[in-house]
Amino acid sequence: MAHTESTVVAVELGAATELPKVLSSLLEAEINILTTYAFLVRPEARPALCLNLDDNELGAQVLGRGGFKLLGQGDISR
Template sequence: MAVSTAEKLNSPQVRQFSVFLQNKVGALLEVVKLLNERNVVVLALSIQDSSESSIGRMVVSDPDMVVALFEEHEIPFSECEVLVVELPEGAADLAKVLSALLKAEVNIFFSYPLMVRPRGRAVIAMHVDDTECSSSVLAGDGFKTLTQADLSR
């Protein structure tokens, strides 16, 4: 069993992009159109707005293409790893996921649902302080964490 866990943790994790947008009408649409022109699908989206700018957090179908596009078009961005957890019973599983992470003393910095349902199940993206520990604890409680390959199919 340790071998499958090691394989799971070594597979490509999900990359999230934080895009810094001017606070103007249509700024997000411009970015999404650019991605769509290269057949990149936004799988999850969260917007944090302030008076001067916005941050669009997104999970996409082709992270490598996004890096190239953002650099080519000089779009300011950063990226980080997020944990994507499948919720077999939908929203009813949220408390179980949070309880498992609490037992492991894992901090959640932010979270949002995905707009896609791989394998027909609800999924949630979470940026946590310890992805490896979180994946292990959640697997022990019967939850599946998804990789970029699971989302990019």
């Protein structure tokens, strides 16, 4: 089976209303989203969004400065 590995930025969404704010933050910084997928079931019942961005490092900085909680490997591994 063919597969591809990608580095992603994972961000926790505290409420459904945070999704437009995450997307707006990236838009304002002119960061493109290449692919995205959601984690629907997580501890504390908070969803998370994984984003493969054209500049993951800058995207993580922008989201972190915007007050969004970024998740690491330990947060998403079982």
